[in-house]
Amino acid sequence: MYTVLTQGRLPNGKEIECGVVLAPDADYEPTVTALLGHKGHAWAEHIAAAFAGDTDELETRFYLATVRGTVVANIMTVERAGVGILGHVFTVPEARRQGICKTLMGAQNADFRARGGKRLVLGTGFESHPYWIYHSFGFRSLRGGFMAFSVNPGVDPAPAWYDPGDAVVAPCAWRHWPGLAILAAADLGDEFRSAAWDVADIGNLESPYVRFMQMLREEPGVQGAVLEGGSGAAMGWATITRMPSGYCGGWPGAWLLDSYVHPSAARRLPDLLEALQLPAGKTLAWAPVGDELRASAYRGLGLAREGVVKGLMGGRDAALFGIGSAADAKAAQT
Numbered sequence: 001m002y003t004v005l006t007q008g009r010l011p012n013g014k015e016i017e018c019g020v021v022l023a024p025d026a027d028y029e030p031t032v033t034a035l036l037g038h039k040g041h042a043w044a045e046h047i048a049a050a051f052a053g054d055t056d057e058l059e060t061r062f063y064l065a066t067v068r069g070t071v072v073a074n075i076m077t078v079e080r081a082g083v084g085i086l087g088h089v090f091t092v093p094e095a096r097r098q099g100i101c102k103t104l105m106g107a108q109n110a111d112f113r114a115r116g117g118k119r120l121v122l123g124t125g126f127e128s129h130p131y132w133i134y135h136s137f138g139f140r141s142l143r144g145g146f147m148a149f150s151v152n153p154g155v156d157p158a159p160a161w162y163d164p165g166d167a168v169v170a171p172c173a174w175r176h177w178p179g180l181a182i183l184a185a186a187d188l189g190d191e192f193r194s195a196a197w198d199v200a201d202i203g204n205l206e207s208p209y210v211r212f213m214q215m216l217r218e219e220p221g222v223q224g225a226v227l228e229g230g231s232g233a234a235m236g237w238a239t240i241t242r243m244p245s246g247y248c249g250g251w252p253g254a255w256l257l258d259s260y261v262h263p264s265a266a267r268r269l270p271d272l273l274e275a276l277q278l279p280a281g282k283t284l285a286w287a288p289v290g291d292e293l294r295a296s297a298y299r300g301l302g303l304a305r306e307g308v309v310k311g312l313m314g315g316r317d318a319a320l321f322g323i324g325s326a327a328d329a330k331a332a333q334t
Contacts, residue, residue: 001025005063005107010099014067018107021062023050032062035074036088042214043088046174055174059084063111065091065104073100075108081232082118083157084178085206086149089122089130102133109137113151120149121185123204142185146204157182161233164265169275172216172224172239179234180226181205183262191314192288196241196258200314215241225275227261227268236261238272240279257285257303259294269297278302282324289317 004019021028029051036047050060058078065073072095076088086108091101112120124130126145139147170176184193184205193199197208215222219242227236238259243251257276261269278301285303287294295305303321312318 002028002064005111006103008103010067010103012098014098016100016103017066018104019064019066020108020111021064023055023060023062024053025051028062028064031071032064032074035071035092036076036090038090039088042210045214045217046210049174058174058177062088063104063108065100067095067100073104075104077108077112077120078178079117079120080175080178082116083182083232084117084120085181086120086122087206089124101130102136105133105137109149118151118157119182121181121204121206122147122149123206142187142202146185146202148185157231157233161229161231162235162262162264163229163231164227164235164262164268166230167227167235167265167268169225169268169271170228171275172212172226172237174213176226176228176234176237177205177209177213179228179232180209180237183234183236183260186262188263190288191316192286192291192312192318193260194237194258195286195313196239196256198313199260200316212239212241221255221279223276225272227265227272235265236268236272238269238276240276240283243284251282251284254282254284255279257283257298257301259285259297261293266293269293270300273297273301278323280324282322285321286312286318287321289319291319295319295321 002019002021004017006018008016010016033047049055058080061077063075064071073091074088077084077086122134124134124145131145134147139149142148184199184203187202191201197205216224222241224239226234229235241256243254243256259269259272285298289308298321303323306320306322309318309320
């Protein structure tokens with residue numbers, strides 16, 4: 001469904017219309033797909049799934065700027081429960097430096113507020129031209145070009161957002177993407193969140209989760225679970241993926257078990273892990289030295305401590321836990 005948001009004129013006098021498409025929308029799929037055709041395979045799959053209505057409760061919006069009857073710019077948001085990610089900011093080359101992006105950002109920002117939105121995150125080049133456009137609309141750096149916008153700074157999400165009282169464990173789905181991104185961006189004082197998604201103290205899950213969803217579809221054995229709060233928050237995750245090539249010297253064919261929970265939901269970590277099935281072969285997991293929560297949970301699955309890796313992430317020493325053998329891993333590959 002396309003909704004007109006604003007109509008007006010650019011500084012050069014050209015008429016501009018800003019509107020938003022809430023997927024699915026068969027009429028606008030060709031336009032958006034062509035505009036964002038430069039995106040990679042995983043992104044193209046998300047866009048196609050959104051327009052096909054195959055992204056469960058995830059809300060995917062495409063904010064479009066139209067000049068003289070031609071769509072020339074896009075901003076995408078993926079949202080759920082008032083939080084989300086802003087991305088795919090793109091203006092066709094021949095329409096740049098005319099104020100179109102700033103005009104479209106204004107329409108998007110006003111619409112997000114009007115719908116009761118709470119918080120958005122995005123990634124861009126630090127102190128680049130786009131960085132200062134986002135800054136002018138209230139985005140502030142979390143680290144470098146990783147930025148966040150809150151309608152009520154310092155309040156969103158409210159403490160009740162992470163209330164674990166009615167949280168349930170569910171298989172990873174598209175609807176979890178915004179909540180996981182907000183959790184990964186929250187400054188909670190820890191230094192090691194995810195080896196699989198490369199998040200130390202804070203991090204941007206915009207791309208890692210899209211790639212993970214692609215893995216779920218295409219790679220047998222990949223698994224994921226989310227602790228989902230009644231507020232819509234993602235309060236934790238647990239995943240099993242193939243060990244990245246060359247990671248910490250590499251364990252060819254091994255699996256990587258990864259997990260994290262918000263401090264308020266610490267007692268639910270075993271529930272998350274129980275939703276996964278350890279694969280055949282070698283499985284490895286890391287926990288910061290001194291993190292007894294994860295260490296105990298991994299031991300509960302049968303993993304034994306095998307050593308310590310110095311300065312693995314965020315400068316933090318990490319204890320290595322494992323189950324199975326390298327021979328098992330090699331056999332699993334053949």
